[in-house]
Amino acid sequence: MTQTYRVPFYDLRDVHTVTGVQPDIDAALLRVAASGRFILGPEVAIFEERFAEYCGNTHCVAVGSGLDALHLTLRALEVGEGDEVIVPSHTYIATWLAVSACGATPVPVEPGDPGRGGPEAFLLDPDRLEAALTPRTKAVMPVHLYGHPVDLDTVEAFADRHGLPVVEDAAQAHGARYRGRRIGSGFAAAFSFYPGKNLGAFGDGGAVVTSDAELADRLRLLRNYGSQEKYRHLLRGVNSRLDELQAAVLSVKLPLLDSWNNRRRQIAGRYTESLSSLPGIDLPAVADGVEPVWHQYVVRSPHREHLRKQLAEAGVETLLHYPVAIHESGAYAAGGLLPPAVLPHAEQLANEVLSLPIGPHLSEEEVGVVISAMRSAVPGSLEKDSLAPLLSGLAL
Known part of the structure; x- marks a missing residue:
């Protein structure tokens, strides 16, 4: 079904x-x-x-x-x-x-080293x-x-x-x-x-x-x-x-198009602001001097499949862009590349990427559902956020 x-x-x-x-x-x-x-x-x-x-x-x-x-x-x-x-x-x-x-x-x-993050x-x-x-x-x-x-x-x-x-x-x-x-x-x-x-x-x-x-x-x-x-x-x-x-x-x-892209930027900004404290989640970064249009909002997690399952149970559909490194696909794995591809960064990304819903049609309520589902799906995120006001009060 x-x-x-x-x-x-x-x-x-x-x-x-x-x-x-x-x-x-x-x-x-x-x-x-x-x-x-x-x-x-x-x-x-x-x-x-x-x-x-x-x-x-x-x-x-x-x-x-x-x-x-x-x-x-x-x-x-x-x-x-x-x-x-x-x-x-x-x-x-x-x-x-x-x-x-x-x-x-x-x-x-x-690409650059995924472990270092950044755009x-x-x-x-x-x-x-x-x-x-x-x-x-x-x-x-x-x-x-x-x-x-x-x-x-x-x-x-x-x-x-x-x-x-x-x-x-x-x-x-x-x-x-x-x-x-x-x-x-x-x-x-x-x-x-x-x-x-x-x-x-x-x-x-x-x-x-x-x-x-x-x-x-x-x-x-x-x-x-x-x-x-x-x-x-x-x-x-x-x-x-x-x-x-x-x-x-x-x-x-x-x-x-420009107004639709601006709405995508607003949603991306809200995701980034609301999810930046989640442990073990790498959010997409923006390089200096560029204006992306957020065709996808792609996060990375070594626990991608667990995260995706939790989001689905919360009613949030996600997609994978892209789950198979091209050099490992049937179209190219048999050869035809010079030299034979050794591409660990592409393989790592294929195992970690997860795309969240984004588009000009999303309501503020729907964006909030995605954020809430993400925060609930990541172990330790709620506890970390609940401690933030207390820890800030103890700062010297």
Whole structure:
């Protein structure tokens, strides 16, 4: 029997109804249905223009998924057989699959030491990039995981020294900022519009935002069978086109994205303030100079499974992002990595990460339920908090 949660992890029906956006979405869908235009029509063109402007960039090419956005960008950069692309060891598998789809090899780089905590605990550690470089390295693909920007200055400095393009995996970072500039304002960033993203469609979708006109032109060819004019194919392309219905939905949601992200920040702030005293729980940290958008609020615990069970019994649904290190999954465990992966940090994270509910639809009461469940589930937390006023009174 399916469990009913007091606080579901993420329910799109709640997002649309609580935020009041559902009527506008319905109207947009009906408008497209009545138009008779469903592929590469005006809705896609309008959304591409608006999303590029939102990101602070000049070109946006909308495609069928976030994976396609990554894969086609690498193809447009002529990454292929025998090449290598530097990727994080801890990420969603799509980052690696995009490299493999080109015939290239993903070369994983570990995050910072999880034992030391801090924002580097989840993200690609740029100090490890030099060790991953070989004569076959063709690109660097950092991931703004969970909505927290990576250290782009250091990554880009490394790439510049070695003449490498940086392709940002921004699938979880819609609206995030790094030192004042939007993620997506640089050379190339790939976004996903999977329904559960901060900016999500009603199905799969993705886009590449770029400052490079030549890259954008090549991507437009690749997404549409390699064709700019029907039946005249300049490249061996694919069929990966964001459809008009999805573009219309995204155009409705885009003006609300910043306010929705602000609500996520409020919830993240409340979690951090209320849970910081819990023993044995590592909370996500924020690096200086960045504005994350909290696609996920991920805590870590060596007792993750016990904690998750306790939360479920209290009616709080949680998810794991991600429970299997990619190099240990069936897709890559059999080989294909150079050198064979020894990635203890990724393995540790896979065993410890736990994502708490977060989203613009959550009420203050629901956030309070999550906090109360966490405090009850962690042994010693209530006792520690109850002693705090007494101990503060004894301070000299």
